[in-house]
Amino acid sequence: xxxxxxxxxxxxxxxxxxxxxxxxxxxxxxxxxxxxxxxxxxxxxxxxxxxxxxxxxxxxxxxxxxxxxxxxxxxxxxxxxxxxxxxxxxxxxxxxxxxxxxxxxxxxxxxxxxxxxxxxxxxxxxxxxxxxxxxxxxxxxxxxxxxxxxxxxxxxxxxxxxxxxxxxxxxxxxxxxxxxxxxxxxxxxxxxxxxxxxxxxxxxxxxxxxxxxxxxxxxxxxxxxxxxxxxxxxxxxxxxxxxxxxxxxxxxxxxxxxxxxxxxxxxxxxxxxxxxxxxxxxxxxxxxxxxxxxxxxxxxxxxxxxxxxxxxxxxxxxxxxxxxxxxxxxxxxxxxxxxxxxxxxxxxxxxxxxxxxxxxxxxxxxxxxxxxxxxxxxxxxxxxxxxxxx
Amino acid sequence: xxxxxxxxxxxxxxxxxxxxxxxxxxxxxxxxxxxxxxxxxxxxxxxxxxxxxxxxxxxxxxxxxxxxxxxxxxxxxxxxxxxxxxxxxxxxxxxxxxxxxxxxxxxxxxxxxxxxxxxxxxxxxxxxxxxxxxxxxxxxxxxxxxxxxxxxxxxxxxxxxxxxxxxxxxxxxxxxxxxxxxxxxxxxxxxxxxxxxxxxxxxxxxxxxxxxxxxxxxxxxxxxxxxxxxxxxxxxxxxxxxxxxxxxxxxxxxxxxxxxxxxxxxxxxxxxxxxxxxxxxxxxxxxxxxxxxxxxxxxxxxxxxxxxxxxxxxxxxxxxxxxxxxxxxxxxxxxxxxxxxxxxxxxxxxxxxxxxxxxxxxxxxxxxxxxxxxxxxxxxxxxxxxxxxxxxxxxxxxxxxxxxxxxxxxxxxxxxxxxxxxxxxxxxxxxxxxxxxxxxxxxxxxxxxxxxxxxxxxxxxxxxxxxxxxxxxxxxxxxxxxxxxxxxxxxxxxxxxxxxxxxxxxxxxxxxxxxxxxxxxxxxxxxxxxxxxxxxxxxxxxxxxxxxxxxxxxxxxxxxxxxxxxxxxxxxxxxxxxxxxxxxxxxxxxxxxxxxxxxxxxxx
Numbered sequence: 001x002x003x004x005x006x007x008x009x010x011x012x013x014x015x016x017x018x019x020x021x022x023x024x025x026x027x028x029x030x031x032x033x034x035x036x037x038x039x040x041x042x043x044x045x046x047x048x049x050x051x052x053x054x055x056x057x058x059x060x061x062x063x064x065x066x067x068x069x070x071x072x073x074x075x076x077x078x079x080x081x082x083x084x085x086x087x088x089x090x091x092x093x094x095x096x097x098x099x100x101x102x103x104x105x106x107x108x109x110x111x112x113x114x115x116x117x118x119x120x121x122x123x124x125x126x127x128x129x130x131x132x133x134x135x136x137x138x139x140x141x142x143x144x145x146x147x148x149x150x151x152x153x154x155x156x157x158x159x160x161x162x163x164x165x166x167x168x169x170x171x172x173x174x175x176x177x178x179x180x181x182x183x184x185x186x187x188x189x190x191x192x193x194x195x196x197x198x199x200x201x202x203x204x205x206x207x208x209x210x211x212x213x214x215x216x217x218x219x220x221x222x223x224x225x226x227x228x229x230x231x232x233x234x235x236x237x238x239x240x241x242x243x244x245x246x247x248x249x250x251x252x253x254x255x256x257x258x259x260x261x262x263x264x265x266x267x268x269x270x271x272x273x274x275x276x277x278x279x280x281x282x283x284x285x286x287x288x289x290x291x292x293x294x295x296x297x298x299x300x301x302x303x304x305x306x307x308x309x310x311x312x313x314x315x316x317x318x319x320x321x322x323x324x325x326x327x328x329x330x331x332x333x334x335x336x337x338x339x340x341x342x343x344x345x346x347x348x349x350x351x352x353x354x355x356x357x358x359x360x361x362x363x364x365x366x367x368x369x370x371x372x373x374x375x376x377x378x379x380x381x382x383x384x385x386x387x388x389x390x
Numbered sequence: 391x392x393x394x395x396x397x398x399x400x401x402x403x404x405x406x407x408x409x410x411x412x413x414x415x416x417x418x419x420x421x422x423x424x425x426x427x428x429x430x431x432x433x434x435x436x437x438x439x440x441x442x443x444x445x446x447x448x449x450x451x452x453x454x455x456x457x458x459x460x461x462x463x464x465x466x467x468x469x470x471x472x473x474x475x476x477x478x479x480x481x482x483x484x485x486x487x488x489x490x491x492x493x494x495x496x497x498x499x500x501x502x503x504x505x506x507x508x509x510x511x512x513x514x515x516x517x518x519x520x521x522x523x524x525x526x527x528x529x530x531x532x533x534x535x536x537x538x539x540x541x542x543x544x545x546x547x548x549x550x551x552x553x554x555x556x557x558x559x560x561x562x563x564x565x566x567x568x569x570x571x572x573x574x575x576x577x578x579x580x581x582x583x584x585x586x587x588x589x590x591x592x593x594x595x596x597x598x599x600x601x602x603x604x605x606x607x608x609x610x611x612x613x614x615x616x617x618x619x620x621x622x623x624x625x626x627x628x629x630x631x632x633x634x635x636x637x638x639x640x641x642x643x644x645x646x647x648x649x650x651x652x653x654x655x656x657x658x659x660x661x662x663x664x665x666x667x668x669x670x671x672x673x674x675x676x677x678x679x680x681x682x683x684x685x686x687x688x689x690x691x692x693x694x695x696x697x698x699x700x701x702x703x704x705x706x707x708x709x710x711x712x713x714x715x716x717x718x719x720x721x722x723x724x725x726x727x728x729x730x731x732x733x734x735x736x737x738x739x740x741x742x743x744x745x746x747x748x749x750x751x752x753x754x755x756x757x758x759x760x761x762x763x764x765x766x767x768x769x770x771x772x773x774x775x776x777x778x779x780x781x782x783x784x785x786x787x788x789x790x791x792x793x794x795x796x797x798x799x800x801x802x803x804x805x806x807x808x809x810x811x812x813x814x815x816x817x818x819x820x821x822x823x824x825x826x827x828x829x830x831x832x833x834x835x836x837x838x839x840x841x842x843x844x845x846x847x848x849x850x851x852x853x854x855x856x857x858x859x860x861x862x863x864x865x866x867x868x869x870x871x872x873x874x875x876x877x878x879x880x881x882x883x884x885x886x887x888x889x890x891x892x893x894x895x896x897x898x899x900x901x902x903x904x905x906x907x908x909x910x911x912x913x914x915x916x917x918x919x920x921x922x923x924x925x926x927x928x929x930x931x932x933x934x935x936x937x938x939x940x941x942x943x944x945x946x947x948x949x950x951x952x953x954x955x956x957x958x959x960x961x962x963x964x965x966x967x968x969x970x971x972x973x974x975x976x977x978x979x980x981x982x983x984x985x986x987x988x989x990x991x992x993x994x
Binding site: 007198219222223226243244259265267272273274275280282307309318319322323358360375376377378379380382383384386 | 920942943944945946953954955956958959961962963965966
């Protein structure tokens with residue numbers, strides 16, 4: 001029986017943050033009549049999609065479920081429970097499955113959190129980004145630090161004992177000092193997991209379009225924040241297991257690791273990505289198309305996929321390398337040989353040697369991994385494992 | 391077809407300052423003569439190169455034959471030869487004028503005489519052409535036809551009181567122009583019974599017909615089967631076809647005789663056999679001597695052109711060969727660069743000409759090019775008495791062997807409204823100009839005369855001129871000669887390696903400034919590497935400017951969009967793709983755009 005992970009996409013949020021380019025649409029927290037109906041019909045589609053796929057994946061065992069968005073916690077708790085029932089009722093769920101839901105401060109109350117627990121959630125991920133209220137306001141977050149703390153305390157009280165906090169460096173107006181303060185504040189709460197990202201200006205976002213109006217940390221400062229993250233979190237007992245992810249021992253996010261280790265996963269919902277047995281595809285990212293897609297599934301026809309791609313062996317190798325190297329433990333030679341039937345040197349000998357010479361890659365027994373320097377310039381290092389196309 | 395009465399032929403061209411409406415008038419003339427219906431007219435019939443339409447300028451001389459039924463009841467044959475309007479293409483103008491007997495001078499009713507109006511009229515008068523003026527754009531609110539008429543009479547000294555007042559754009563006054571062509575342009579001279587004497591004024595290459603030679607028959611006649619000889623090259627061939635120019639097409643006919651303009655194709659093996667300016671004669675009944683031809687203008691600007699993909703070198707060579715067929719003013723010879731590999735050193739009439747050739751190579755021949763900084767031809771006088779014409783800075787001899795160097799200087803005429811005289815004079819001063827004189831054309835307009843080193847005007851002088859006069863200044867120049875000058879070779883070192891393709895010659899006084907700008911520019915162009923890269927400018931081994939491309943320290947993509955690996959991979963692919971368009975010099979990868987960045991070292 002193969003392992004399977006499930007991703008559930010909720011493309012709604014209270015308000016788009018100024019840096020966000022994820023697939024998400026703002027709906028007001030109270031939910032006007034029309035928006036409530038919109039969410040309602042989305043949840044119906046989602047439930048149907050989950051059910052219609054069940055037959056195909058009955059030989060799989062679900063080891064993780066991840067609710068991402070958007071802000072999944074914006075949904076009424078009943079809807080979340082309903083979807084969870086659909087998952088549990090139609091798929092085989094491993095007894096120790098990791099079930100995570102993302103949330104933003106201020107979108108949950110005690111009762112909602114209790115319902116999550118009863119629905120089977122055992123992990124939450126809270127988007128804090130910064131402990132400095134001015135920084136939060138500048139990037140268009142809907143909450144302040146106080147709201148976060150309330151949510152965090154409610155979650156602990158509700159019984160969650162596996163919590164992630166997202167933080168961001170290189171925010172406009174952020175200083176090394178204020179970032180360090182965020183790190184201190186967050187670690188003082190002793191969450192099990194911390195995701196620390198650098199802000200990336202994505203084209204089309206308000207922050208990108210108006211970047212000249214903001215004061216961003218200098219390259220030196222950005223660099224210092226980056227170094228500080230590694231050192232400070234290590235000193236607090238968080239080990240870095242992936243480029244941007246830190247965890248207490250045993251609390252690594254299993255769902256995330258599935259992506260890096262190329263496990264099978266199904267994405268449900270608008271624009272969600274899937275990969276099962278080396279076939280990748282995406283769901284439509286327009287609501288009307290998504291509805292048609294789910295309808296096709298219901299009619300037992302093959303639905304239409306976006307960018308469906310049967311990965312060639314070369315593409316599988318590329319992915320194995322550039323995804324695997326995101327993990328601090330790197331990739332395994334024997335695993336490579338087991339998967340592809342040849343020694344890694346036959347394919348990547350020259351690249352590995354070059355990157356080792358440049359001090360970006362390290363070989364230890366069976367393992368090949370990025371050095372600290374290699375992690376710093378990981379885009380460069382990883383791009384070296386792509387084959388020339390022609 | 392009955393023999394054409396020579397007295398009913400008019401061979402003429404239209405000359406004007408750029409944008410005064412030359413091509414539009416040409417279109418209207420073609421339209422009015424009934425050769426084409428309005429529906430058939432493309433926006434501008436004569437500018438048939440894609441590039442010409444886009445830029446709104448005429449690059450190649452174009453020719454068309456039309457039939458006009460005049461008010462006197464006779465049918466006239468017009469051969470209209472359109473000419474380029476940009477200063478770079480004076481040579482092309484010259485070629486076209488040699489095939490004409492008269493010229494229409496188009497002057498904008500609002501702008502009046504401009505620098506190129508003068509230059510082109512003088513060229514036409516030099517060729518003994520009869521010139522008559524027309525005043526265009528009379529429907530503009532700012533039109534002042536009377537003032538412009540007086541200006542033409544005062545400045546050029548040709549009769550202008552009865553000049554047709556027209557609007558080519560709106561078709562006003564075109565009949566009058568047609569009648570004036572009949573009246574004022576002389577019929578061609580020459581006799582069909584004399585030995586053949588025909589001037590080659592252009593040629594194009596056609597993949598089916600081979601070389602198509604454009605010629606003006608001065609004496610004699612030519613037909614299919616005539617055994618011909620090119621008097622300068624000595625090549626002989628048998629004529630396969632003769633004909634005349636329809637709108638955008640070649641229309642075969644039985645014979646071309648004295649006074650006519652047309653084309654011929656022949657069993658010409660080598661394209662180089664048909665030199666523009668050469669005289670064609672009949673092998674069996676040769677003329678006594680060739681036509682004087684006309685002054686061949688030499689290339690003024692040189693640069694290196696390299697295929698971005700080294701394997702495309704033969705393609706580039708073939709493309710240049712074909713372009714040269716249509717453009718005798720293009721020169722090229724093979725060269726090699728340490729940084730760029732195999733390529734060609736190409737000579738052009740000016741920077742616009744360079745840009746146009748570059749664009750044509752890229753569009754019409756699908757070549758991806760790397761172009762080095764353009765330069766002029768310097769004369770290097772060596773201590774042993776030898777004189778070198780230097781077109782590639784890399785070939786500059788060791789300073790110890792150089793006695794002195796000379797650079798080309800041009801006589802420039804700038805027409806400007808008086809309010810901008812100050813800022814234009816300042817610009818000329820900055821460009822090492824030598825002031826000659828100011829002539830007032832009227833109270834508010836003056837003609838500034840300067841002598842300027844050519845290398846100061848080939849980059850961005852025209853743009854600077856326009857920006858400092860709010861677009862009102864116009865400019866023309868001609869080569870005056872060579873003058874001794876304090877010149878040095880500026881070398882660029884990247885990560886301590888000299889990059890030959892980035893070297894250029896510069897006046898010693900501007901070396902520091904240019905070196906500094908160059909380093910700054912390259913700093914922006916060269917992406918970060920895993921190590922630090924010094925960029926240095928040096929003169930004679932002495933470093934005069936330095937910038938540093940810092941080492942790439944962080945290049946991490948943190949996010950993973952909910953398992954959307956495809957998006958992540960696309961980013962990595964883009965990064966890798968970018969690398970491919972780089973040139974490796976030592977262990978530094980230089981983007982191809984860096985080699986052209988020197989073109990944009992303007993003062994802002």
